[in-house]
Amino acid sequence: MSLDRYRWDQKAQQLRFQQLEVVRRQAESWRTGLAGVTALLGAVLVVKGREGFADLADPFRWIVAALLAAGLALLVAATLRALSAASGSPSGEILLTGEDLESWTGREVMRVRRGLRFALGATVAGIILVAGAVGVTWFAPSAKPAGTLLEVRAGSALHCGRLVRAGDGVIVVEIGRTLRVLPLDAVTAMETVEKCP
Structure with missing residues (x-):
């Protein structure tokens, strides 16, 4: 076996034992990114088309409220899921053997990856819903007739x-x-x- 191949094998063995730390760092990056996206959406909502949506025609007013509520709920769920993935969840389980630790690490890595996939999907869906709500406020007819x-x-x-x-x-x-x-x-x-x- 060559020296290069030996070093690559050692690195692969080390990575196997560090996979939980790697996915937790990825989750922390996602959590930070989600916070930035949520702040950006807050700024967009402040600069959006109309001052509010109370003066929209009746069905559009409720559509905007539902879209904003659903978008906010998805963004909050995505942020909480990314936070849980980055920080782990509290557990009273004490692992005393290497096999138990290896099994728990594998399960935890899968849980973190599922959490990140959910956070990504919920973030995209939340952004789409909020953008849709803003679009409706721009183009929906007003309940008040134009003119005096x-x-x-x-x-x-x-x-x-x-x-x-x-x-x-x-x-x-x-x-x-x-x-x-x-x-x-x-x-x-x-x-x-x-x-x-």
Whole structure:
């Protein structure tokens, strides 16, 4: 056997006994990375499109809330799983023989690897959900109609809708999908309102 082959064999034997420390270091790196990703997502949420999602149309408001809650839950689960993989879990088991230690090490290495795979998948899914929520806030319609809402009394009739145009002796108000043209000389009262009755 050559000297190089002998040294490679020795290194392989040493690595066999250090595999738990290696996967724990990988888990610590993942834990640090997850903390960075979570902080980055927090910054993105602060700089996102709208100030909030309370003014979104009804189904979209609940979709955004569900996406954010699910994304946050996945990111928290990923961080906790990576933390558990990096730090291990408390155990009252005392290993007295080499065989027991070898068996426990093999099980622990597999547990840490499963934890890291879960953390990676949960992180990707959480980021996708949060990005989807931000996208919905950007593109979903608002519950509030664009424009000024007016309540106009013309004679005995009360009209409430979005102001489309005022001028040339008329006021044009959109009520639902209908445009109502009201002559200014028939208007007895007019005021802006937050919502129509």
